[in-house]
Amino acid sequence: MRAIHMLALFLLAALALSPALHAGRERPPTAREIEQMLEALDERQRNSGDYRWEGMIYQQERGKAETAYQALVFRRDEEDKLMILFTAPRTEAGKGYLRIDQTLFRYDPTIGRWERTTERERILGTNTRRADFDESRLAEEYAASYVGEEALGAYTVDHLLLQARPASDVAYPRVELWLDQATGNTLKRQDFSASGKLLRTLYLPTWNRYYSESKGDDVYVPAEIRVYDELEVGTYTIVTVKNVDLRPLPANLFTKAWLESQSR
Amino acid sequence: MVVLRLSLQNLWGARHRSLLLGLALSLVAFLWVIMLALSGGIRASLLRSATTLATGHLNVSGYYKSSAGDVAAVLTDVARLRRLVRARTPGVAEVRVRNRGWGKVISETSSIQTGMIGYGDDEIDDLLDALTPVAEYGDTPALIDDEGMARLPSLWLFADQAERLRVEPGDGVTLRIETLGGQTNTMDAIVGMIAEDMGLLSSFSVLMPSSALAELYQFAPDTAGVLHVVLDDIDRADSAAAALRQALLQGGHELLEPSSEPFFVRLQELSTEAWRGQKIDVTVWRDEVSYLTWILTALTTLTALLSSILAGLIAIGVMNVQWIAVRERTTEIGTLRAIGMSRARVGALFVIESLTLGFAAAMCGAWLGGAAAKLLDLAEIPVPLEALRAILMSNTLRLHVEASSLLGAACLLTGIVGLSALWPALRAARIAPVTAIQSVA
Numbered sequence: 033m034r035a036i037h038m039l040a041l042f043l044l045a046a047l048a049l050s051p052a053l054h055a056g057r058e059r060p061p062t063a064r065e066i067e068q069m070l071e072a073l074d075e076r077q078r079n080s081g082d083y084r085w086e087g088m089i090y091q092q093e094r095g096k097a098e099t100a101y102q103a104l105v106f107r108r109d110e111e112d113k114l115m116i117l118f119t120a121p122r123t124e125a126g127k128g129y130l131r132i133d134q135t136l137f138r139y140d141p142t143i144g145r146w147e148r149t150t151e152r153e154r155i156l157g158t159n160t161r162r163a164d165f166d167e168s169r170l171a172e173e174y175a176a177s178y179v180g181e182e183a184l185g186a187y188t189v190d191h192l193l194l195q196a197r198p199a200s201d202v203a204y205p206r207v208e209l210w211l212d213q214a215t216g217n218t219l220k221r222q223d224f225s226a227s228g229k230l231l232r233t234l235y236l237p238t239w240n241r242y243y244s245e246s247k248g249d250d251v252y253v254p255a256e257i258r259v260y261d262e263l264e265v266g267t268y269t270i271v272t273v274k275n276v277d278l279r280p281l282p283a284n285l286f287t288k289a290w291l292e293s294q295s296r
Numbered sequence: 297m298v299v300l301r302l303s304l305q306n307l308w309g310a311r312h313r314s315l316l317l318g319l320a321l322s323l324v325a326f327l328w329v330i331m332l333a334l335s336g337g338i339r340a341s342l343l344r345s346a347t348t349l350a351t352g353h354l355n356v357s358g359y360y361k362s363s364a365g366d367v368a369a370v371l372t373d374v375a376r377l378r379r380l381v382r383a384r385t386p387g388v389a390e391v392r393v394r395n396r397g398w399g400k401v402i403s404e405t406s407s408i409q410t411g412m413i414g415y416g417d418d419e420i421d422d423l424l425d426a427l428t429p430v431a432e433y434g435d436t437p438a439l440i441d442d443e444g445m446a447r448l449p450s451l452w453l454f455a456d457q458a459e460r461l462r463v464e465p466g467d468g469v470t471l472r473i474e475t476l477g478g479q480t481n482t483m484d485a486i487v488g489m490i491a492e493d494m495g496l497l498s499s500f501s502v503l504m505p506s507s508a509l510a511e512l513y514q515f516a517p518d519t520a521g522v523l524h525v526v527l528d529d530i531d532r533a534d535s536a537a538a539a540l541r542q543a544l545l546q547g548g549h550e551l552l553e554p555s556s557e558p559f560f561v562r563l564q565e566l567s568t569e570a571w572r573g574q575k576i577d578v579t580v581w582r583d584e585v586s587y588l589t590w591i592l593t594a595l596t597t598l599t600a601l602l603s604s605i606l607a608g609l610i611a612i613g614v615m616n617v618q619w620i621a622v623r624e625r626t627t628e629i630g631t632l633r634a635i636g637m638s639r640a641r642v643g644a645l646f647v648i649e650s651l652t653l654g655f656a657a658a659m660c661g662a663w664l665g666g667a668a669a670k671l672l673d674l675a676e677i678p679v680p681l682e683a684l685r686a687i688l689m690s691n692t693l694r695l696h697v698e699a700s701s702l703l704g705a706a707c708l709l710t711g712i713v714g715l716s717a718l719w720p721a722l723r724a725a726r727i728a729p730v731t732a733i734q735s736v737a
Binding site: 145147148149150151152153201203204205225226227228229231263264 | 465481
């Protein structure tokens with residue numbers, strides 16, 4: 033091959049590898065831009081109407097057999113209401129969680145008892161928390177700062193550090209997010225205690241988009257949430273989301289009476 | 297004086313024997329003082345942990361029955377009651393308002409059932425003086441004052457609990473209790489401090505702000521669990537309790553009959569009684585930790601038993617040595633009797649010899665024992681076994697002995713030595729001069 037061809041090939045390769053041709057930030061985002069990133073993230077997942085999805089929750093604890101649960105999740109974001117109803121296996125059917133007015137209640141039909149619980153509650157003993165199923169309120173609950181632009185597998189991501197705001201009632205006072213630059217969706221999340229101890233790592237590799245008539249726009253829903261326990265290594269929870277329905281739900285659904293009726 | 301001088305000369309004359317006997321006596325005194333110091337250390341540890349965590353010098357507890365079949369350990373009209381207690385208790389230094397509870401502390405990995413103690417804001421400094429933060433987390437308590445988490449109550453744990461929960465300062469936990477109405481209530485908290493264990497009591501005690509515990513139990517305002525009364529002199533607790541009971545009766549309060557049971561035992565007993573309304577109980581600190589004082593009783597009994605054995609051995613030893621001395625000094629005795637020394641003085645000679653040696657050796661041994669106890673206490677030797685830590689009420693070996701105890705031990709040992717020498721001395725005194733002289737021939 034002639035030298036000129038070699039040189040041309042070399043120049044083309046250099047140009048191809050040049051950072052100027054790749055997607056990425058020219059400069060770190062400003063504080064306002066970071067805030068807008070979180071607001072956009074929240075808005076993308078919010079529905080102005082109701083929200084229902086059916087899912088499977090697989091729990092693997094280190095040294096134990098895997099357990100699987102089937103659940104229905106109902107949300108009314110406009111009124112900050114959430115209900116989780118477990119439908120399988122039979123031993124767990126009828127159990128559920130109801131969030132009303134900033135308070136989370138747990139219901140056990142076996143004893144017919146409602147118990148008030150907190151943000152740190154493990155949903156049915158899995159490694160998930162209420163916030164994993166509920167409306168995203170990151171912009172409201174956290175103050176964010178920019179860590180940097182990174183590569184996460186094949187994706188270019190923005191790495192953010194979130195610190196809980198003083199008035200927030202959150203399970204994790206410190207969170208790190210990796211947001212896909214192309215879509216703005218969360219691909220990875222790490223949750224820390226106030227002492228800086230890493231407690232969980234979440235991966236949200238796939239997102240689906242559903243059109244909401246009430247919102248007049250798309251609603252993004254993770255197809256899968258993988259939660260890895262960083263204290264008990266080998267313990268993880270996988271939530272798969274399917275049958276997403278954005279149509280209105282019954283008016284009386286978000287009540288204790290409704291949840292109780294599901295087990296009678 | 298002559299007898300005393302003769303005694304000293306005789307002791308010096310048989311100095312090897314005197315030295316050996318003296319060493320044995322010193323060792324016994326040393327051991328006695330160490331055992332007393334150990335008992336004293338346990339008592340001091342028990343008192344420290346009890347008055348930090350579980351009780352005041354006096355306690356004013358309330359029991360409320362809304363119906364015959366139930367009872368709750370709550371005190372109502374607390375502000376007025378506190379003023380009355382402060383005004384009418386002799387020798388009062390402080391009156392603390394505390395809340396008490398029982399529930400679960402749940403971390404990311406495990407949970408424990410524990411007693412919950414709610415302390416007032418005015419107690420924080422005293423508690424920080426009484427508690428020793430685990431050195432691993434720094435010299436100063438890691439009180440959570442970060443603005444971000446100021447909303448959550450700060451929970452103070454002890455090292456053993458923190459290990460079981462696998463938490464460190466800054467970690468979040470959930471508190472779960474059953475309210476007096478039978479409902480389960482929960483609250484998130486932040487581990488604010490991890491303190492060194494304080495024996496058995498700290499195994500089932502966590503500390504948190506009283507307001508948070510009251511919120512958890514959904515107490516009405518002006519309701520609390522107990523008033524802890526701190527006196528200038530803890531030894532006056534019984535008389536102060538009697539005076540306080542009188543004052544409360546005069547103030548129109550209904551009182552329970554005095555009992556030496558801790559409050560949780562009282563609670564169970566009262567649930568079967570038929571009365572309704574609020575009644576008050578006044579207890580002293582010993583009552584609230586009566587389930588632990590068996591440790592002191594057991595140790596005191598053991599100390600007494602060992603001391604008796606040692607005293608018996610000493611008595612036999614001294615007696616034996618004096619018998620030998622009497623036989624060896626028969627001529628001397630005869631001479632003394634021949635020149636006119638009375639029987640009483642001859643007997644006194646032997647007794648004074650023993651008393652002199654006994655007192656000198658006992659004081660020496662007691663003083664050395666006291667010094668050793670002090671040094672061991674300062675060394676803060678860690679106690680390796682968990683069961684032993686629970687019994688000793690401390691993570692480190694604590695020894696405490698009063699000067700009066702040192703003197704008492706020395707005097708007691710001296711007395712035993714003197715009594716042991718009495719029989720040989722009497723026999724020596726009865727030896728006839730002619731018998732004594734003939735023994736030489």
